[in-house]
Amino acid sequence: MTNRPIYKTKQREILLQYMKENTGRHITAAQVCDYVRAQGTSIGQATVYRQLERMVDEGILSKYMIDANTPACFEYVGENGHADAEACFHCKCEKCGKLIHMHCEELETIAEHVRKEHGFAIDPLRTVFYGICSDCAGGTQ
Amino acid sequence: MTNRPIYKTKQREILLQYMKENTGRHITAAQVCDYVRAQGTSIGQATVYRQLERMVDEGILSKYMIDANTPACFEYVGENGHADAEACFHCKCEKCGKLIHMHCEELETIAEHVRKEHGFAIDPLRTVFYGICSDCAGGTQ
């Protein structure tokens, strides 16, 4: 990761607090901008993007690319690093667009297997499973 | 999926053949355009995008969103549907950017597990594992 000094600016504090308050939710850069604007405070969008990206570098946030032409979204995963999100994968339903958190220890076994057998260390924070959720599978189609 | 009639146009045939010839490779829309231009033939980029997207719908191609600001890429998976690509997942190295095909039956077990226990039917064709490949893990870092 990077080893720049971390400046404690007003903007960074606002963003950090907002992301922390929304732990477990997926927030886009645009949503952050809207929130900030609604607060009366104003932060340039360039700053929003730069700070979010930096926090991803620092391991405070994780970033998901869900789809093409869908803005990237960010999620707070704690200032103590990735530790407590280790067992959390994400599933994205291709039908309804829902994004599901999946906590499952079996999946850690999988990650283990892939690392040992295939020499690939999966990053659960960035990986998204695409497929069809139960609602959509059972219902309409 | 969609049930439109499939018109057999010259453009579609060219695209289809090119994608088929490149089975196992990941092709971007831009690459397709370049190829077409190099052939002397000319296909509007709008058509390229529209046809590729349609073939994804039909199950002939699959589409991967590797990263933000990286063009989407397409891969031929056969006209007989998803069948023969069932056991193939993809891994994207976050460090060197490599895209790796991973054939593994154990992963099918996983998909099974997720479907049974979590009610989510994973689509292997769209799912990409992010992480660090063996080269990058062992070497530079």
Place this chain on the structure above:
DNA sequence: TTGCGTGCAAAGGTTTTGCATGGCA
């Protein structure tokens, strides 16, 4: 005081869309 962070505006690149024309069925 130094250098990083910020803000604004503009650029960048990929993908989509509108509309008239051409071609398949």
Place this chain on the structure above:
DNA sequence: TGCCATGCAAAACCTTTGCACGCAA
């Protein structure tokens, strides 16, 4: 003949970048 596919160009979209100024350390 009817309808879909095509092509061109322009638009839309998210994200990044350049540069001058402000602020944290």
